[in-house]
Amino acid sequence: MSGEPILHNIRILDFTWVLAGPYATRLLADFGAEVIKVLPVGTPPPDTPFSRAYEGAWNRNKRGITLDPGKPAGKDLAERLVALSDVVIENFTPRVMANWGLDYAALRRVRPDIIMVSMSARGHDGPDRGQAGFAPTVHAAAGLTGLVASPDGEPLGPGFSYADHVAGLYAAMAVLAALEHRDAAGEGQFIDISEQEALLTLLGGAFAEEAPGPAPDGVYPCRDGQWCAITVADDAAWRQFAAALGPPGWAADERFRTAAGRREHREEMDALVSARTRTRSVAAGPVQDASDLFADPRLAARGFLLDRPDLGPLADASPIRLAAAPPRYAKAAPLPGEDNDYVYGGLLGLSPAERSRLRDARVI
Secondary structure (H helix, E strand, O other): OOOOOOOOOOEEEEOOOOOHHHHHHHHHHOOOOEEEEEEOOOOOOOOOHHHHHHHHHHOOOOEEEEOOOOOHHHHHHHHHHHHOOOEEEEOOOHHHHHHOOOOHHHHHHHOOOOEEEEEEOOOOOOOOOOOOOOHHHHHHHHOHHHHOEOOOOOEOOOOOOHHHHHHHHHHHHHHHHHHHHHHHHOOOEEEEEEHHHHHHOOOHHHHOOOOOOOOOEEEEEOHHHOEEEEEOOOHHHHHHHHHHHOOOOOOOOOOOOOHHHHHHOHHHHHHHHHHHHOOOOOOOOEOOOHHHHOOOHHHHHOOOEOOOHHHOOOOEOOOOOOOOOOOOOOOOOOOOOOOHHHHHHHHOOOOHHHHHHHHHOOOO
């Protein structure tokens, strides 16, 4: 082990906000990338328990600066930081960086081998390129909202920002691939990630409407208010499941003998399954809620739940464990402008008087 985090020599200029982009840069920051998070000037973050937990979860291990790229002096500072960075990442609508004069074509003139990642709801070309969208919009556009539905077919969606997490994972993977390409070929590139397309790749067989699903396939009530998830993949598994759950005769019931029959008679089948599971406790695979997870002794034993109050009330470890270069948790989410002196003074060499003038002009 070298003692250095594996991405210690990578600098990322981070214009991201909300969740998708910050999740991508957190994944990279946990492994040592120096992430400089650009925050707006003069807009303090909301100070509520939720906002503190949210910022702490997605922005740990990052440096924080304030900057107004819409002002000429702010754009100049951004370009100077691009010249010192390996990667620029943002998750605005496609027009925002272009309006600031900081799109990929402009950044290449500053640093020809720069890697730029742009994450948006529908991507940077096509008829809907300018469409803004948060995760619920993306869920609906990708078919996930309709797929996650109540028994009567009412669309529900997943209940959290699943698409943002998926896009963040793809973005982090794309950055690593682009860095490998730059090392081999000496050139940077533009990475265009559509959240809708990223989510579609994980829907599997559900993407094809005609593809029938397994049955049973759902969540069923158990004893003492618990729930369990059950999926029976094929007819052979159904016979074993019916024999184990009882009463005798299920496997021979013509309504349920085949997967097609079980889907056709799903309501009756689910009622029978629920009647049996209600009498039993869960031996494995319980449906856990948030309080269960943060009291889970398995997660605690593996060190996934970090006892680090400085990182926030719900600090989770990286699920990626590299034996020779493990993740590190060095810094809580930055406050706006917390690292202005380090970045503008240390990296760009601006004097205290110059930084003071920029603060007075609300550029930083």
